[in-house]
Amino acid sequence: KAGVTQTPRYLIKTRGQQVTLSCSPISGHRSVSWYQQTPGQGLQFLFEYFSETQRNKGNFPGRFSGRQFSNSRSEMNVSTLELGDSALYLCASRLGSGANVLTFGAGSRLTVL
Amino acid sequence: KQEVTQIPAALSVPEGENLVLNCSFTDSAIYNLQWFRQDPGKGLTSLLLIQSSQREQTSGRLNASLDKSSGRSTLYIAASQPGDSATYLCAVLQTGANNLFFGTGTRLTVIP
Numbered sequence: 001k002a003g004v005t006q007t008p009r010y011l012i013k014t015r016g017q018q019v020t021l022s023c024s025p026i027s028g029h030r031s032v033s034w035y036q037q038t039p040g041q042g043l044q045f046l047f048e049y050f051s052e053t054q055r056n057k058g059n060f061p062g063r064f065s066g067r068q069f070s071n072s073r074s075e076m077n078v079s080t081l082e083l084g085d086s087a088l089y090l091c092a093s094r095l096g097s098g099a100n101v102l103t104f105g106a107g108s109r110l111t112v113l
Numbered sequence: 114k115q116e117v118t119q120i121p122a123a124l125s126v127p128e129g130e131n132l133v134l135n136c137s138f139t140d141s142a143i144y145n146l147q148w149f150r151q152d153p154g155k156g157l158t159s160l161l162l163i164q165s166s167q168r169e170q171t172s173g174r175l176n177a178s179l180d181k182s183s184g185r186s187t188l189y190i191a192a193s194q195p196g197d198s199a200t201y202l203c204a205v206l207q208t209g210a211n212n213l214f215f216g217t218g219t220r221l222t223v224i225p
Contacts, residue, residue, distance in 0.1 A: 004156075006156075031211075033211075033212060033213075035213075035215075042215055042216075042217045042218070043202070043204075043213075043215035044215075045212035045213065045214075048211050048212060050211075055211055056210065056211040056212055058212065088154075090156055090157065092157075101147070101159055101162050102147070102159070102213065103159065104149075104156045104157040104158075104159075105156050106155055106156040107155070107156045109154070
């Protein structure tokens with residue numbers, strides 16, 4: 001079965017712009033999480049959605065937001081981009097909660113100039 | 114706040130050697146611990162998941178152990194191959210939380 005699909009894979013933006021990233025989870029998975037990976041900070045949790053509701057949120061400014069649709073697909077949006085937002089954004093899905101295994105997508109690499 | 118540390122940060126070994134990667138965490142109240150592999154510029158591939166009630170898991174040449182009381186996990190790779198070259202990350206799912214806390218990773222290079 002298809003894995004977690006993230007689009008776009010690569011994108012370049014300039015400071016002040018906004019960006020929307022998309023994630024399609026594995027079929028049947030209702031939970032989608034987003035993580036940011038940078039060389040300096042490593043992998044950090046952004047937020048998790050389950051059945052269209054944000055269930056958990058990491059320590060990121062309000063410029064980072066997300067949503068989940070009824071088909072479990074999720075989008076995350078970053079407004080007023082800063083140079084420090086350059087990162088690999090990873091999406092992961094799982095069946096529900098608790099001890100389920102997370103399956104990650106290939107990521108969207110954002111470069112802010 | 115949960116903190117996850119991995120030592121060493123980088124490791125180079127000749128092909129065929131057995132090796133151990135270490136992971137430590139500060140809060141033992143966890144659901145599970147996962148080991149991931151990440152190739153350059155790519156996403157994460159799950160290697161092994163150990164539930165908090167388990168002591169170890171094995172998959173092929175990989176064996177992961179968990180000592181929850183001491184806050185430690187090890188990933189043992191037997192008979193290393195050049196294709197094992199990658200960054201290995203451990204992550205814990207903390208009780209009461211829905212997100213993973215990741216270590217900083219160990220970059221492994223297996224020299225042919």
